[in-house]
Ligand code: ADP
């Protein structure tokens with residue numbers, strides 16, 4: 001099982017940023033209102049994510065670290081109706097297969113639980129004082145998979161990838177207060193007041209946030225909301241378009257193209273807006289079970305959505321010009 005866990009881990013956990021993404025998604029799924037992330041040395045030495053969510057009951061911990069065990073879906077039908085960020089039950093098992101993991105959690109009981117894992121095995125578990133929620137600390141990432149270590153980019157690149165993923169999770173969840181620190185040095189802080197503009201200001205700068213205009217549109221199947229820059233920013237490239245489906249950050253070429261079309265990319269070649277676009281839709285319309293990292297999706301009614309996106313964005317920008 002250790003080998004299969006390591007193989008599976010390779011698909012879910014490519015780099016330190018993958019750990020950050022999976023742990024934060026779990027914290028979001030647990031209903032947290034505050035998530036604190038700290039990492040040391042690009043995340044290879046240590047990554048910790050602390051939340052104030054539901055916590056894990058002491059008798060559920062083994063299950064949480066078992067591959068393909070998830071508390072989020074139970075029937076095959078649920079697989080087509082996913083409203084949580086996680087559902088594959090792979091992340092914790094995968095991380096524990098390639099790192100040392102410490103867990104401190106309390107699900108609202110009088111006393112919490114402390115546990116540690118190494119090489120995919122539980123080493124230790126005991127009662128421990130803990131605040132409501134969960135703190136997971138991952139150390140020595142990829143210590144037992146040297147090939148994975150070699151494949152990583154420079155420390156700077158890995159740090160940028162961590163920051164990028166937390167930026168997008170924060171933009172997708174303005175109701176949650178995120179704090180990201182590197183070696184306890186602050187990198188990002190959002191306030192969690194459900195105010196996207198405030199978060200954009202914290203992430204991209206106040207100057208830019210002030211120049212962003214609201215985007216709103218809907219059809220019977222989709223509700224689009226978000227912000228788009230009305231001015232070009234010299235830093236801007238495709239990466240500054242954040243697309244969220246029901247709060248899940250996804251990559252989708254077709255939808256990005258529709259945003260670009262609404263922005264008038266024909267008139268402004270090689271110019272990209274800064275945009276945060278959240279699309280709410282019936283989970284039945286989107287298949288997120290395409291790839292282990294869950295960033296690729298397949299959509300039903302994708303043409304309808306593409307049209308609505310283009311229309312909504314061009315309308316927002318035209319309205320703003322007048
Ligand atoms: P998935 O998210 O796909 O269910 P994971 O391996 O990421 O799989 O997590 C396994 C299980 O552990 C989750 O289904 C959940 O029950 C529990 N869990 C993980 N992280 C947290 C957390 N931060 N708070 C509460 N429960 C958690």
Ligand code: MG
Pocket residue numbers: 022025026085086087089091092
């Ligand atoms: Mg998960």
